[in-house]
Amino acid sequence: MNWIWFSMVSGSTLVSSWDFESGPEGFSSSGIPDVWECGVVRSGPAEGSSGASACGTGLEVNYGNNSESFLSFPDVPLAALSVPMLRWENWYAFETGDAGRLEAFDGGAWQSLEPVYGYPSGDSFSGQNTNWHSVVLDLSSMDNLNDLRLRLSSDTSVTDDGWFIDSVDLWDGDVAPPRISGVTELVDTDDLNGPYSVFATVVDNRLLDSVELFYRIESGPILATEMSALGNDEYVAEIPGQPHDSDISYWIVASDADNEERYPVEGSLDFRVRLPAPVGLSGPEGVVHSARALMTWSPPDTSLSVVAYWLYQADEFLLETLGTEAEVDLLGGGLDRFYVTAIYDAGEGDASAEVLLDSAVPRILEVDPQLVFQGDQIRAELHSENLLFVQDDVQLNFGQGVEVSQVDVRDVDTLIVRLEVAQDAVPGPRVVSVQSGAFSSSMVSAVQVIDGKERPKVSGLNPSVGRQGSDLQLEITTSKALAGVYEVDLGEGILVQEIRQVGESSIVVNAWIEDDAPLGERMVTVDDGERIWAGEFFKVLDRSPAPVGCAAQAATPFSWAASLFVLASIRSRRRKIEK
Amino acid sequence: MRTSRFQAWLGIGMVLLQGCTIETWIDDPDEEVRPTVWITETIFQSPVPQVDVLWVVDNTQSMVGEHAALADAFSGFVAVLSEKSLAYQMGVVTTDMAEDAGVLRGNPWIITPGSSDPQGDFQNAITIEESSTSKEAGIAAMMSALSEPHRSGANRGFRRPEATLHIIVVSDSNDHSDDWLDGNVVQAATEFLRDESEQSGLSVMLSAVVGDVPSGCSGPAGTAFPGARYLDLVNETGGTFESICASDLNEILERFADLSVVFPRRFFLGQDADPTTLRVSVEGQVEEDWNYDSELWAVTLAESPPADARIQFRYQLQSEDEE
Numbered sequence: 001m002n003w004i005w006f007s008m009v010s011g012s013t014l015v016s017s018w019d020f021e022s023g024p025e026g027f028s029s030s031g032i033p034d035v036w037e038c039g040v041v042r043s044g045p046a047e048g049s050s051g052a053s054a055c056g057t058g059l060e061v062n063y064g065n066n067s068e069s070f071l072s073f074p075d076v077p078l079a080a081l082s083v084p085m086l087r088w089e090n091w092y093a094f095e096t097g098d099a100g101r102l103e104a105f106d107g108g109a110w111q112s113l114e115p116v117y118g119y120p121s122g123d124s125f126s127g128q129n130t131n132w133h134s135v136v137l138d139l140s141s142m143d144n145l146n147d148l149r150l151r152l153s154s155d156t157s158v159t160d161d162g163w164f165i166d167s168v169d170l171w172d173g174d175v176a177p178p179r180i181s182g183v184t185e186l187v188d189t190d191d192l193n194g195p196y197s198v199f200a201t202v203v204d205n206r207l208l209d210s211v212e213l214f215y216r217i218e219s220g221p222i223l224a225t226e227m228s229a230l231g232n233d234e235y236v237a238e239i240p241g242q243p244h245d246s247d248i249s250y251w252i253v254a255s256d257a258d259n260e261e262r263y264p265v266e267g268s269l270d271f272r273v274r275l276p277a278p279v280g281l282s283g284p285e286g287v288v289h290s291a292r293a294l295m296t297w298s299p300p301d302t303s304l305s306v307v308a309y310w311l312y313q314a315d316e317f318l319l320e321t322l323g324t325e326a327e328v329d330l331l332g333g334g335l336d337r338f339y340v341t342a343i344y345d346a347g348e349g350d351a352s353a354e355v356l357l358d359s360a361v362p363r364i365l366e367v368d369p370q371l372v373f374q375g376d377q378i379r380a381e382l383h384s385e386n387l388l389f390v391q392d393d394v395q396l397n398f399g400q401g402v403e404v405s406q407v408d409v410r411d412v413d414t415l416i417v418r419l420e421v422a423q424d425a426v427p428g429p430r431v432v433s434v435q436s437g438a439f440s441s442s443m444v445s446a447v448q449v450i451d452g453k454e455r456p457k458v459s460g461l462n463p464s465v466g467r468q469g470s471d472l473q474l475e476i477t478t479s480k481a482l483a484g485v486y487e488v489d490l491g492e493g494i495l496v497q498e499i500r501q502v503g504e505s506s507i508v509v510n511a512w513i514e515d516d517a518p519l520g521e522r523m524v525t526v527d528d529g530e531r532i533w534a535g536e537f538f539k540v541l542d543r544s545p546a547p548v549g550c551a552a553q554a555a556t557p558f559s560w561a562a563s564l565f566v567l568a569s570i571r572s573r574r575r576k577i578e579k
Numbered sequence: 580m581r582t583s584r585f586q587a588w589l590g591i592g593m594v595l596l597q598g599c600t601i602e603t604w605i606d607d608p609d610e611e612v613r614p615t616v617w618i619t620e621t622i623f624q625s626p627v628p629q630v631d632v633l634w635v636v637d638n639t640q641s642m643v644g645e646h647a648a649l650a651d652a653f654s655g656f657v658a659v660l661s662e663k664s665l666a667y668q669m670g671v672v673t674t675d676m677a678e679d680a681g682v683l684r685g686n687p688w689i690i691t692p693g694s695s696d697p698q699g700d701f702q703n704a705i706t707i708e709e710s711s712t713s714k715e716a717g718i719a720a721m722m723s724a725l726s727e728p729h730r731s732g733a734n735r736g737f738r739r740p741e742a743t744l745h746i747i748v749v750s751d752s753n754d755h756s757d758d759w760l761d762g763n764v765v766q767a768a769t770e771f772l773r774d775e776s777e778q779s780g781l782s783v784m785l786s787a788v789v790g791d792v793p794s795g796c797s798g799p800a801g802t803a804f805p806g807a808r809y810l811d812l813v814n815e816t817g818g819t820f821e822s823i824c825a826s827d828l829n830e831i832l833e834r835f836a837d838l839s840v841v842f843p844r845r846f847f848l849g850q851d852a853d854p855t856t857l858r859v860s861v862e863g864q865v866e867e868d869w870n871y872d873s874e875l876w877a878v879t880l881a882e883s884p885p886a887d888a889r890i891q892f893r894y895q896l897q898s899e900d901e902e
Contacts, residue, residue, distance in 0.1 A: 287686050287688075358686055359686075360686050360687065360688075383693060385687070385693075386687065388689070388735045389736060390735060390736050391741075409739065410627075410629075411629070411666055411668050411689075411692070411693070412668060412689045412736035412737070413689075413691050414666075414691070414693060437731075437735060486623065487621065487623070495619050495893075496621070498863065514617070
């Protein structure tokens, strides 16, 4: 449906409008084959520029081959309009060799007509522009709108979606804004002095009022400067020099009496004044199984002098160097992200592209327990990552006075070590170092040796003596609570048969003292899985007299007397032998 | 000699006082004294059994769906291992011998109970940036991962001498290792795994989540060819076969985790024992069913003692003549 109304827009008056939502609305088609239709669009753009409908060269199919097909405009007298202009939304997709043209009837024949500022290229709409876009036509030479028609010409083979128009408006007044083209697209620069010149070609179908360059430094105020005419529709303006690290956005606005045009239509063009970054930052490829890595880069592409480079790791400043490489300590855990900057007289330049190393840094994480006593014998767990422990291929050093008597690999990251701390080991923190195959690591203050006075120990034995060839039931008490009972060692010749923990700090051991168990004192040790407890001695005595009948028999006064007799005999015999 | 005389006097004294016969324990003063050395060794069963799990994962394009399901189900697998307090180590190799050739993938490439995010590490290891276009050679990849130079090189630390080995193959194809292994592939792999087991004295098994034999299968993630070679190895090693077309991979992996709990049953002595004198007890109970390897000085029990069990070996040294 077309409307006839009068609406003022920037000095122009809308005279009539067609949106094809109710059909052709006075438009008519002709030609062989006649392909133009007006209605709901199902091919090409699939909808109108506003609403579902438009006029097109086939609403559901491509246009046909060998077509000369026309869409004629309605009968609208133009004589009363002072500046008759037509504007519509345009969409087209033509196969090569096919095209769309505007034609005007001059009273005798149909003549080619160009839109304001001409066709995008050549003398027709050709190729594709599949975004709805405005076309403006100056009708000053016409008496009636029906002197205007659209013409589709197709060749003998291959077709495409075709040509569609929608939102056709007839205006009285200039509705063609200036056209801006050829705008300089400034690129990032290390020129701190400027100025930065912006050129543009600006034309208008009537008369330009002004051409202005607008620009903005970072998020500062918007500044404007009039562009100077250079002739031949060329204009220029300058943005003054800016300090480095400045992001500058700019755009152009051109105006005539009734219209304004902006370039770009939305947003802005941008460039950056910067001190360029080094290029080609790189490190080792693949998984880096090391505590260190060599990072290299190339100087920035600039005529400015570089006075140094700053290397960053995990966004923290790492080091300064004059060269283009650096050996770095790796952190692991995804933190080995690096970038490098160049330092100029004017300051620090841009950061290079970031490089992330896939690092597997060998290191000790923890020794548990961390506190050991002088004189301790203790099991400790050493937790690590990327040291790849292998049984019998691990060397450990806990410093002087702390011996490693046993190393068991639980897994590639965990060692169970038995430490024997000398009574006179120097108290204080210790550096622990590990060598595992080709990998090594050390940790400061991994363990601390503390005064042995408070060391947990075996504090009592009951009994503290036993004889060769006898059963033994021994109660062992400790100065502090045991973690459990893993093993009790009563020394050579005493076979432990059963261990029972009867209290937090008390255990009972059933054992057999062998006939040939070495005589004398031996240290009793209790291994509770964490610590080897020691501190009391058990004494093995000479074998006792055999019981009567070789069976267990309670001691009687008679047997005690017999024993005394035996001892006397032994002493007597010894004296004889010695003589 | 002096001791013998002393013992003789002691015995006579006792006879006089108690009237007991002494023949059985008095030493002959004229007999040459040859001390008998009894050795008692106590070994505690590991409180946490060690298991090394090698995942052999098909990384061809058709496996993309299975990878996602595998990553999802992995947390259940780890949960079972953790629940049983296993000292596990896990690594992933692909079936691509041309590119990966049995080198463990990911970083860390060995996942342990100390890993802060085992599931993330596993997902990272099985995530394939570019799908393989090589023939699936899971058996060759498995053997390469466990052999030199990778064993002590790129895969250093993965295989532990006191850990059982559980290999889990996940593939929608049969094995095509012929380009990498000479002769009968299954036979070569069987012998390889048998050697691996004999060296450690611990169980080595291969389980497989592959296509059904003989016809293959179709499941939620696509179609699978029959994994005949893997099934042969499952049967040879006592592992478990599961269909890759089964819908519940969580359940399958939890069963595999249960299978991974194996305690050692071979124990090494510090000296070469005379097996005729060797007495073995577990938690004070005499064990009769064992055998002794005089070359390794190792006792292998018929059944694995439980966690923390006290295992005692009492023996005399093997005489030099018999050696």
